[in-house]
Amino acid sequence: MAARVRDLTESIISPAREQERWCAAEADRILSERGLxxxxxxxxxxxxxxxNAIHRASLTLGQAASGDFSSLPSRSFPPLAKHGAAGSYQSKAHVLKPARLTLSGLFEEWWQEAKNAGRxxxxxxxxEKTVRYLVAFLKHDDATRVTAKDIVDFKNYRLKTPLKRTGKVPxxxxxxxxxxxALKTLFGWAVINSKLPENPVGKLTLKVGKKQxxxxxxxxxxxxxxxxxxxxHYVSGEREDVRTAAAKRWLPWLCAFSGARVGEMGQLRRMDLRRExxxxxxxxxxxAGTVKTDEARDVVMHQQLVELGFPxxxxxxxxxxxxLTPGKGGDVLGPLAGxxxxxxxxxxxxxPDPNVQPxxxxxxxFTTICEEAEINPRVYNAIMGHAGRTVAExxxxxxxxxxxxxxxxLPSFDIEKLRAIASGRREMHGIASFLDAADPPS
Structure with a gap:
C-alpha cells in the first residue's frame, strides 16, 4: 500500500517539478537575452x-479548442471565407505586422526620457546628428536591421569621410x-526597454591618441x-538683425570679463541684469535657456563694461x-544654436588658428588672467560656473x-590700443580694396 502511495505521489509531483525547472530555465533565458x-x-x-502565463495560455487554448472564443480578442480571428463545393472554410490571409521600429523613432523615444532626466x-x-549620419550611411531607417558589422562599417566610413562644413575628416x-x-547609449536603452534583443554597438570602441x-x-x-x-567698432550689416549685431558688439566683452560660456551670455534677458x-x-x-550645471549664478560686472555702456x-x-529672437512657442535653444x-x-x-575654439x-x-591676478581659484571657478573640485569646496x-x-x-583693456587695431584694420582693408580696383580680375 505504501509503495502505491509513493508511486501515485511521484506521478503527481514529477510533472510539477519538471514544469518548475522549465519555468526557471525560461526565466534565465529571458534575463540573458535582455542583458539583465x-x-x-x-x-x-x-x-x-x-x-502563470503558461497556465493562462493553456486555459485559453482549451476554451478555443471547445469552440469558446469569448476570452480572445476578436481581431485574432479574421473573417472566414467559404471555399469549395464541400462548404469547407478557410481563413483569409490576414497577418498583423508588428509596428516598425525606426532609428529616428527610437531616438525620439529615448530623448523624451533623457530630457526629463536633465540631458x-x-x-x-x-x-540626432549621429542618427542622421547612420541612416544616410545604411540607406534605411530600420533599427531592427542594424548589425554589429553595420556599426563597424559606419565607424570606418566616418573616419575616412570629410565633413561638408569643414572639409576635414573627423x-x-x-x-x-x-x-x-551616442549609438551605444541609444541601442543600450532599446535593449533595456525590450525594444531590441541586443546592442549592435556592444563593446566596440576606438583608440584615441594624445593630441599634440x-x-x-x-x-x-x-x-x-x-x-x-x-x-x-562693429557696424551692423544692412539687413542684419539688431539683436545679432548687439551680440557681436557685447558678447566678446561679457565673456572676457566673466569666463562665461558664450551660450550662457547669449541667452541673457533684460531682466537678468540688476543693481545691488x-x-x-x-x-x-x-x-533663460540652458546652463551646463543646471545651477543659476551671479556674475559681478567689471567696471569697464559699465563705462562702455552695457547697463x-x-x-x-x-x-x-x-x-536673440525666440522661435515658435518661445523656443530659445534653436535660435541660440544659430x-x-x-x-x-x-x-x-x-x-583663423584652428587650434583655438572661437x-x-x-x-x-579668463582663467589665465585670474591666475596672474592671484585670485582664489574657488572664487573664479564660482564666477565661471565650474563645479567644486572637492567635497570641502x-x-x-x-x-x-x-x-x-x-x-x-582684473585689469581693463587698453581702449586706445583697441582703436589703433581697428584703425590699422580699416587701413589694410582700404589698401586691399584699392588693389582690387586697380587690378580687376581678367
Missing part, C-alpha cells in the same frame, strides 16, 4: 510569472565620443585685443532676450562681495 542581472528573489518571481539640448543636437576622438557613444598641443587653449593677448577691437548697491550684477540662469544698452532694450554659429563666423576670420577661448583666457558660498573683490583685480 537580478537576485534570486527576482529570478523566482520571473519564473512564477512565466508559469542637455546640446546632447540632443549631437545624438578625428578618432570625435567618432568615439560623439558617434559611438601646439598653442595655448585660450586666446593670447593679441587675439583677445583683435576680437574686442572688432566688437567695439554700487554693483551691477548679471544673473546666469537655466530659466545703458540693457535699459534701452525691449523685454525678453537681448541677443547665434553661436554666427559668433563663430564673426570671430574665425579674426583668429566660442570657448574666453574661458581659458561645496561648503559655504562664494558671495557677491568675494566675486566683486575678484573682478576689481
Amino acid at each position: 542581472r537580478v537576485d534570486e528573489v527576482g529570478r523566482t518571481r520571473l519564473a512564477r510569472a512565466v508559469s 542637455k539640448p546640446s546632447t540632443h543636437e549631437s545624438y 578625428s578618432n576622438k570625435t567618432v568615439k565620443d560623439s558617434d559611438l557613444a 598641443r601646439l598653442r595655448p587653449k585660450g586666446f593670447i593677448e593679441s587675439e583677445a585685443q583683435a576680437i574686442l577691437s572688432a566688437a567695439l 548697491g554700487d554693483l551691477w550684477v548679471i544673473r546666469i540662469t537655466p530659466e 545703458a544698452f540693457v535699459a534701452a532694450s525691449a523685454e525678453g532676450p537681448l541677443f 547665434l553661436l554659429n554666427r559668433m563663430r563666423e564673426f570671430v574665425r576670420p579674426i583668429v 566660442n570657448h577661448g574666453w574661458r581659458h583666457l 561645496s561648503y559655504g558660498d562664494v558671495t557677491l562681495k568675494a566675486k566683486a573683490t575678484a573682478i576689481r583685480r
